[in-house]
Amino acid sequence: MTARRKLIAANWKMNGSRAANAAWLTEFRAGRWSCDVAVCAPFVYLPQLRDGLAGLAAEPGAQNLAAETPGAFTGEVAGEMLIDVGCKWVIVGHSERRALYGETNDLVAVKAARAFAVGLKPIVCVGETLAEREAGGTLEVVGAQMDAVLKRCSVVQLAQAALAYEPVWAIGTGRTATPAQAQEVHAAIRAQLARADASAAGAVRILYGGSVKPGNAKELFAQPDIDGGLIGGASLVAADFLAICQAA
Ligand code: PGA
Numbered sequence: 001m002t003a004r005r006k007l008i009a010a011n012w013k014m015n016g017s018r019a020a021n022a023a024w025l026t027e028f029r030a031g032r033w034s035c036d037v038a039v040c041a042p043f044v045y046l047p048q049l050r051d052g053l054a055g056l057a058a059e060p061g062a063q064n065l066a067a068e069t070p071g072a073f074t075g076e077v078a079g080e081m082l083i084d085v086g087c088k089w090v091i092v093g094h095s096e097r098r099a100l101y102g103e104t105n106d107l108v109a110v111k112a113a114r115a116f117a118v119g120l121k122p123i124v125c126v127g128e129t130l131a132e133r134e135a136g137g138t139l140e141v142v143g144a145q146m147d148a149v150l151k152r153c154s155v156v157q158l159a160q161a162a163l164a165y166e167p168v169w170a171i172g173t174g175r176t177a178t179p180a181q182a183q184e185v186h187a188a189i190r191a192q193l194a195r196a197d198a199s200a201a202g203a204v205r206i207l208y209g210g211s212v213k214p215g216n217a218k219e220l221f222a223q224p225d226i227d228g229g230l231i232g233g234a235s236l237v238a239a240d241f242l243a244i245c246q247a248a
Contacts, residue, residue: 006035006248007228010235025052027238033245038089050086061089067110079118092122095168105148113152121161130169139188155197162205164230170210179219182208186225214243
């Protein structure tokens with residue numbers, strides 16, 4: 001069996017201020033963990049985050065990038081610019097971007113490929129809505145999202161980055177998927193990766209996201225195909241985020 005190092009990624013979403021981030025970083029720097037860690041902040045705070053994480057086993061990440069190369073795209077931020085400010089990771093295809101900003105399966109895949117092209121490690125998010133789950137469509141929806149990614153990115157590339165399964169109904173709702181519910185989807189994603197590339201599929205980290213908290217992290221991360229977490233609300237409190245890193 002391939003050993004996959006656990007990865008815990010913070011998704012601060014559109015939260016933070018220079019003062020609040022500085023306090024978070026001071027508390028975080030005093031902590032201990034032994035997994036890989038990424039902290040994904042709003043664009044404007046990336047230099048502060050890079051400096052605050054310097055010397056730690058934790059890397060800065062963004063939450064989005066442009067699908068285009070630099071040029072006349074008012075308001076967009078290119079992957080090249082993220083690299084330029086010391087960013088290592090980028091969240092791609094978060095359900096909020098899909099639902100609120102119209103990102104399609106193909107656009108998400110284009111952005112993931114752009115991230116790889118500039119040397120960023122994308123955390124590519126997939127997941128079904130409550131209506132899709134209740135209609136029995138979970139594996140079909142996630143399968144189609146993954147198909148789009150696999151048209152533009154190889155499994156070998158994904159093994160250098162991460163996927164995140166985030167059921168939309170569990171995000172910010174306090175309603176976590178049970179470990180068994182999550183494991184079922186993670187195993188299906190890995191089987192799909194294996195159909196594309198049997199030798200590399202075992203090396204791809206698949207994170208779970210959706211109301212992960214210090215109290216439920218351990219049993220989620222104990223599942224065979226859950227390789228860490230993408231943490232929203234609980235990542236805003238340094239002590240909670242550290243506790244989740246320690247659970248991994
Ligand atoms: P949550 O968010 O942990 O607040 O549910 C997870 C995410 O949206 O990445």
